Structure formats: C-alpha cells, structure tokens
Amino acid sequence: MKNFITEDFLLTNDFAKTLYHNYAKDLPIIDYHCHLSPQDIAANRPFENITKVWLEGDHYKWRAMRTLGISEKYITGNGSDQEKFEQWAYAVPYTLRNPLYHWTHLELKRYFGVDKLLTPDTATEIYKAANEQLANSSYHTRGLLTSMKVEVVCTTDDPADSLAYHQKIKNDKFKTTILPTFRPDKSFAVENTTAYIAYLEKLSVASGVTINSFDSLLAALKNRVDFFHAQGCKLSDHGLEQLYYPENKHAYNAEGLFARILKKETLDKHEVHFFKYSVLIELGRMYHAKGWTQQYHLGALRNTNERMLRELGPDTGFDSIGDFSQSVALSKFLNELDSTNQLAKTILYNLNPADNEVMGTMIGNFNDGSTKGKIQFGSAWWFLDQKDGMEKQINTLSNLGLLSCFIGMLTDSRSFLSYPRHEYFRRILCNLIGKDVTAGELPHDEKWLGKIVSDICYHNAKAYFNF
Incomplete structure (x- = not known):
C-alpha cells in the first residue's frame, strides 16, 4: 500500500496548499531548542x-x-x-x-x-x-542536519559542561551553526542535598570558584554565563513544575538556607521554593545583561513511576502533564525582573492545555515595545506537539496575542530524525490560515498571508535571536 503522506498531507483547501508550497515548504530550519548530542555532531557519528x-x-x-x-x-x-x-x-x-x-x-x-x-x-x-x-x-549526523536545511541548532547544556564539542564543531566550520544553551536546573535542585553538594563540586571545578556560600554560587554561575556567552550562547532554558515567588520574601534568607544545605539538612517545601526563586531571579538578571532569551518549560510532572526510575533512570517515558498553579507566581516573578527593567526576552512553554489562556494573556503583560514579540507563548510542547495541541496553541495565541509575532516551531528532540516535525507544524499552520480564508474570515491576500507564514516559520526566529 502506498504511503498516505502525499504532497498535500494535512492541507485541506487550495489556499492552504498555496501557502505551504510557495511560502513555507522550502524555508531553512532554526531549531532553537533541542536535546541533540553535541558529541554526536562533533564526531559526525x-x-x-x-x-x-x-x-x-x-x-x-x-x-x-x-x-x-x-x-x-x-x-x-x-x-x-x-x-x-x-x-x-x-x-x-x-x-x-x-x-x-x-x-x-x-x-x-x-x-x-x-x-x-x-x-x-x-x-x-x-x-x-x-x-x-x-x-x-x-x-552521518551532520549530513542528516544538512539534508533538512537546518541552519541553526541550539543544544541543551549544563553550566559545568566544558563545551569542548561545540568548540570542535565551530573549528570544523560545519555549515549548520551549533550553539549551546545554558540549562542550570541542577544549580538549584536542592531537594536532594547529597546529589546537590556533589553537583556543586563539579560546578566549582568548571568555574574555578570555591562554592561555600550563596554569593559564591552566584559568582560561579556568573562565570559560566560569561563562558557560555563567549561560545556564542544566546539562550537559557529551565525545566520547572512552575515558577516560584515567595509570599513573604523576608521570612527566609538564601545565605542561611545555603549554609544548611552544606550541612546536608533537608529543607521543607517552602524553603526549597524560596531557594529556587532566589537563584532563578539572579540568573534572570544575568541573562538580561547578556541580551539572552530565557526559556521556561513549565508544567511537567516527572518521574512518576519510582520503580521504573530505579531501573531505567529519568527521561525514559514515565512523566506526564502536571496541574500546578501557574499564574500568580509567574506574574510576580516576571514583574520583579521587569520592575528594574531587567526582564530578558522570554519564552513560556506550557504543558497543561488548561493553562493555554493563562499563558496567552500573560505574555501581553510584559511586552514593552522594545522588541517585537518580546515575551513569547512558546510552541506546543512535549505531549502537546501534535496536531490538536498545535492548533490549540496557535488559536489561543491568535485570539489573545499576535500570531504574526510568533517565533514558530522547534524539535525539543533527542533524535536526528525529528526535523519533519517542522514540516508538520508548517502544514498545520498553513491549513488553519487557509481554512479562515476559505470561510471568508481572512482576506484572500496571498502575498500578505504568505509573508506572515514565512515569518512564523523562519524569519521571526532569525530576527528574534539575532542568528
């Protein structure tokens, strides 16, 4: 039986076909968030x-x-x-x-x-x-990227990483630009103090900073931000259940909590959240100083199956959508950075579709005219990066913000064979707009709508990140 993937797959009307084939199909790909292995690219595995x-x-x-x-x-x-x-x-x-x-x-x-x-x-x-x-x-890895017209790849990298593989790729003058992304989740993962202290030792070695206080932790992170920036990094990323903002900031002290962590004392939930907030808010200021974009992936409930976690480890298929409260702490966190004009360009990725409208309205609160689409409602993520999830994210953004400013799709993948996900997104986007034109809800203006489509699929991201 012949494959059902025809040239007009997912395109249900003539205008959608025109938009996709003439304005979206052949554009290069900017994959500004993924989990590809820099080592595999460096080795051309x-x-x-x-x-x-x-x-x-x-x-x-x-x-x-x-x-x-x-x-x-x-x-x-x-x-x-x-x-x-x-x-x-x-x-x-x-x-x-x-x-x-x-x-x-x-x-x-x-x-x-x-x-x-x-x-x-x-x-x-x-x-x-x-x-x-x-x-x-x-x-091989590099050929797979080239064959899909991948122009930029942003990997996901720990602050303690030497970035040696990125340096090799750059020295090889590989046609596709491979850039690191600063992912500091382990720097505030104080739930397990033993594992956290072991991580601090790695971070101390990488930064050359003896980490024996909260201030020295920030100094070490600043050192690594500087190092990543020198290697071409333009983005940070954070995988969080939710952003944190303490109801009473004066009830806790980050320096005191850090001293207790070094003694391997267990912090309660509120102390853990305050510590995470304290690190994240300072990191946010560092990102703004560098002109980076900060990404927050919010809402995953991870490692739910303890037996399989013991047997196979994390990231093996036992996570789900969480139902965490998002709006209040998120707005206060962003507002604290904005109040001193230190809010970097920000992408909010939402995993719970029940919070789509929360994110769709939150981004409008902190756009300040300094950058087109400064605060972004990120593309449908993880469990939602399928046809229904993408359509809901696009429709929410259209209804509550400006779809025309959207920076489009990414793979968020560990596989070198995932780049047709960009094609999938582009077809879905073109079909939605084509349906509106067919229904008389948008003008039959091929040139303008074609520009909007090509901007979302490529040009907006290129300008937003200054790639």
Whole structure:
C-alpha cells in the first residue's frame, strides 16, 4: 500500500496548499531548542542501523510499545537492534490517531524515501533499505542536519559542561551553526542535598570558584554565563513544575538556607521554593545583561513511576502533564525582573492545555515595545506537539496575542530524525490560515498571508535571536 503522506498531507483547501508550497515548504530550519548530542555532531557519528538513530532514546515510542504489552527487552533492554525495530513495526499500525503514526511515516519518507506503511509485513524490507542508506556518509549526523536545511541548532547544556564539542564543531566550520544553551536546573535542585553538594563540586571545578556560600554560587554561575556567552550562547532554558515567588520574601534568607544545605539538612517545601526563586531571579538578571532569551518549560510532572526510575533512570517515558498553579507566581516573578527593567526576552512553554489562556494573556503583560514579540507563548510542547495541541496553541495565541509575532516551531528532540516535525507544524499552520480564508474570515491576500507564514516559520526566529 502506498504511503498516505502525499504532497498535500494535512492541507485541506487550495489556499492552504498555496501557502505551504510557495511560502513555507522550502524555508531553512532554526531549531532553537533541542536535546541533540553535541558529541554526536562533533564526531559526525555514523549509525549502524535505523534502530540506533530512530529508537534509541525515544521515550515517545517507548511509551507506546509498553502500552501494547511489548517486553522491556525490546525497548531499552538487551534485545537485538533488529528485534527492537521489528517490535516497533508491530506497534506502528496500532498507533493510529497518535502523532507517532504521522511522524513515523513522515520520517521514513523524508529521510529514506520509504513510501510504504510500516507494518510487520514491511519491517524486514524497510529495515534493510534504511540500513543500506545509513552506511553512506551523507547519513552521518551532520549530513542528516544538512539534508533538512537546518541552519541553526541550539543544544541543551549544563553550566559545568566544558563545551569542548561545540568548540570542535565551530573549528570544523560545519555549515549548520551549533550553539549551546545554558540549562542550570541542577544549580538549584536542592531537594536532594547529597546529589546537590556533589553537583556543586563539579560546578566549582568548571568555574574555578570555591562554592561555600550563596554569593559564591552566584559568582560561579556568573562565570559560566560569561563562558557560555563567549561560545556564542544566546539562550537559557529551565525545566520547572512552575515558577516560584515567595509570599513573604523576608521570612527566609538564601545565605542561611545555603549554609544548611552544606550541612546536608533537608529543607521543607517552602524553603526549597524560596531557594529556587532566589537563584532563578539572579540568573534572570544575568541573562538580561547578556541580551539572552530565557526559556521556561513549565508544567511537567516527572518521574512518576519510582520503580521504573530505579531501573531505567529519568527521561525514559514515565512523566506526564502536571496541574500546578501557574499564574500568580509567574506574574510576580516576571514583574520583579521587569520592575528594574531587567526582564530578558522570554519564552513560556506550557504543558497543561488548561493553562493555554493563562499563558496567552500573560505574555501581553510584559511586552514593552522594545522588541517585537518580546515575551513569547512558546510552541506546543512535549505531549502537546501534535496536531490538536498545535492548533490549540496557535488559536489561543491568535485570539489573545499576535500570531504574526510568533517565533514558530522547534524539535525539543533527542533524535536526528525529528526535523519533519517542522514540516508538520508548517502544514498545520498553513491549513488553519487557509481554512479562515476559505470561510471568508481572512482576506484572500496571498502575498500578505504568505509573508506572515514565512515569518512564523523562519524569519521571526532569525530576527528574534539575532542568528
């Protein structure tokens, strides 16, 4: 059976087809947030087979396979690579209406030219054909990025990282710009004092600052911000349940809490939140001084399955959407930075669709005319980066803000085969606008609407980040 991914996939009206094919399809990609391995890019890693590049580390696929009762042996266990691929091929027909079904066939077609549905009957043929292509050097990591017209990639990096792989990539003059992103979550992860103290030792070595006080912690972080900036970093990122803002800032003292942490004392919930706030607010000021963009990924409930966390570790497919209160602390946090004109460009990513309107209105509170779309409602994230989630995010932003200022899609992925997600987003965006034109809700102005589409898909991000 021929693949259903036609040239007009997801495009349900003529105007949408015009917008996509003439204004969106061929634009380069700016992937300003992902989890690709800088080490793999630096080494121009080859992939022995499609399992290595496609299934390794993909917890989206793992969750689906577990749901179908597939043994962990064929997911993260010691099953052979071919067996793991065959088990995924068994799973795919059962993923109908899950975005994995669309992504799977988009990726097979765009990277390997496969125009068949992946099923147990086609698994051996597709596995062999993909592996033959992967043996070609154009399918090493750098070739995969180049083939998708990826212009910029921003990886996600700990402050203690040496960024040696980024430096090698830069020295190699690779056509795609690979930049680090400052992800300091471990610098305020004081829930586990033993692990936190061990991390401080790594940060101390990297920064050359002896960390024995709260002020010295900030000095070490400032050192690393300076270092990342010198390596071309333009963004920070934070994965948080919520932003924190204490009801009574005078009830706690960050220096005193830090002294207790060094003694391995356990802080209560309010003390933990105050400490996180204290670090994050100072980091926000550092980002503003550098002209960076700060990103906040809000709302994930992580590591819910303690047994599987012990067996497999984090980021293995046992997280979900959380229902944390967002608006009050978020507004006060942003306001504190804004009150001294130290609020950096900010992207807010929301994981709970119930909070879409909260985010859609929050961004308008802190736009000040200094930058187009200074505060962004980030693209649909994680569990929401599928057709329904993207449409809801786009519609919310359209209704409550200005879609025309949106900086568009990113992959947020660990896989080098994820770039068709940009195509997926572009098709969905064009189809929504095309529907409005067909319904008479927008003018039939191809030139102007084409400009808006191309801005969202590429030009807005390029200008916003000054890439």
